[in-house]
Amino acid sequence: MLTKARVRPKILVVDDEPDALELIEFNLKSSGFDVLTAADGEAALSLARTHAPDLILLDLMLPEVDGLEVCKILRRDSATSNLLIVMVTAKAAEMDRVLGLELGADDYVTKPFSPRELVLRVKNLLRRRSAPDEKVERVQLGDLTIDLPRHLVSVQGKSVDLTATEFKLLSVLAQRRGRVQSRERLLHDVWNYENAIDTRTVDTHMRRLREKLGKAARFLDTVRGVGYRFVEA
Amino acid sequence: MLTKARVRPKILVVDDEPDALELIEFNLKSSGFDVLTAADGEAALSLARTHAPDLILLDLMLPEVDGLEVCKILRRDSATSNLLIVMVTAKAAEMDRVLGLELGADDYVTKPFSPRELVLRVKNLLRRRSAPDEKVERVQLGDLTIDLPRHLVSVQGKSVDLTATEFKLLSVLAQRRGRVQSRERLLHDVWNYENAIDTRTVDTHMRRLREKLGKAARFLDTVRGVGYRFVEA
DNA sequence: TGGGCAAGTGACAGCTTTGTGACAAGCGTG
DNA sequence: CACGCTTGTCACAAAGCTGTCACTTGCCCA
Secondary structure (H helix, E strand, O other): OOOOOOOOOEEEEEOOOHHHHHHHHHHHHHOOOEEEEEOOHHHHHHHHHHHOOOEEEEEOOOOOOOHHHHHHHHHHHOOOOOEEEEEEEHHHHHHHHHHHHHHOOOEEEEEOOOHHHHHHHHHHHHHHHHOOOOOOOEEEEOOEEEEOOOOEEEEOOEEEOOOHHHHHHHHHHHHOOOOOEEHHHHHHHHHOOOOOOOOHHHHHHHHHHHHHHHHHHHHEEEEOOOEEEEOOO | OOOOOOOOOEEEEEOOOHHHHHHHHHHHHHOOOEEEEEOOHHHHHHHHHHHOOOEEEEEOOOOOOOHHHHHHHHHHHOOOOOEEEEEEEHHHHHHHHHHHHHHOOOEEEEEOOOHHHHHHHHHHHHHHHHOOOOOOOEEEEOOEEEEOOOOEEEEOOEEEOOOHHHHHHHHHHHHOOOOOEEHHHHHHHHHOOOOOOOOHHHHHHHHHHHHHHHHHHHHEEEEOOOEEEEOOO
């Protein structure tokens, strides 16, 4: 049985420079993350406690409370739950090794960095974290089999070739077996769309999915006026 | 007969820097491991003999007895029972491949690393060891033969000349037969890249691999939008 | 029974991803 | 030092996926 709910990772960005903060925030949001921001250490600690972000991006050069201090506190507070990336200026980069070891950061980037690189690293870290708990590997229902790690779907033993989107759509539906998923919800979970405008996209993909699944298309149910649903019979 | 109680894995950490040693020790203990520490090669060898740790974390930069020497001795002494991770500095990282191959390490990490990552790798290795599977030494599928320990590949009886990178790529794919491997994953496992940016490298190597494998290239499957996969048919 | 609307369908242009050939840098060898 | 081999990157070509549109079909309810 599938349990993994798809959520937008929550990221806390801590930087005292408004410009940098805004830039990072914009880029992360564009990539589908929920972003919280803090301009100083105190706010950062408070937000970290109340929101339990999945990842924290921390600038080491902070006013008031020292960035290093914040870093240590964060590490101690929630050693197991959060990922941490520290940002250091190029000047401080020589101390990399020391920092990396002492702070217990999961990654660190040197300023200035390209937004693209930052987003990549964030994704990498999050993926690595979520990798181990992906225990769900296989869904089997009647003559339909969905094998997540192999990216394989088969009907009556014959493997069906699905595109990445089709596969994701089917997986999402199958994981919420029985529950109707609205088009908006599907657009959000499969496509990472924020505000869906043309909702016919889902319909088209459902059609393609049904076509490829052949007999097993009977699992895909249309609920008029609401959305789609994965049914058992 | 006595039933062996499930024990906390015993880990020996060898590093001449007290700070690093302490940090690693702390993190491993937090994760539920029994930790032994040694600051030099001699102590390491002695502890390894008397305690038979499940895993050894060895810094290659050791005073007195060379880390490499220690590594070799450890490997010879208890080749089958222990797992070994070597830690090398970023500077030496270029030699990664050579080291990994020659020393017979089960994994290696480059300093500096995040404690979290280290713990993850340790857990991974221990889990893999305890799992009975994956001692794949030889893959034979139709006209394709891959001999892992001998570093040999042949198609229809004729041996194929692969470069080190090509061989490793093929091995990684073959050992995870059927499972799709993302480019990021391959970059991590084959190239030891942490943050992959230009992902076309994998593609190019896949092309060369396919070219050299000729008919047997049919085993290498592209999953668009996801990665590559070793298939059986 | 017919109007209104939701969903299904087929086509297609644009775009993203992958394949391919070329090239230059790096490295070890003779 | 020149040579050959390996490797990562680039530019371009090919493949094939995707979202949208126009149109059709079918459902619901007055």
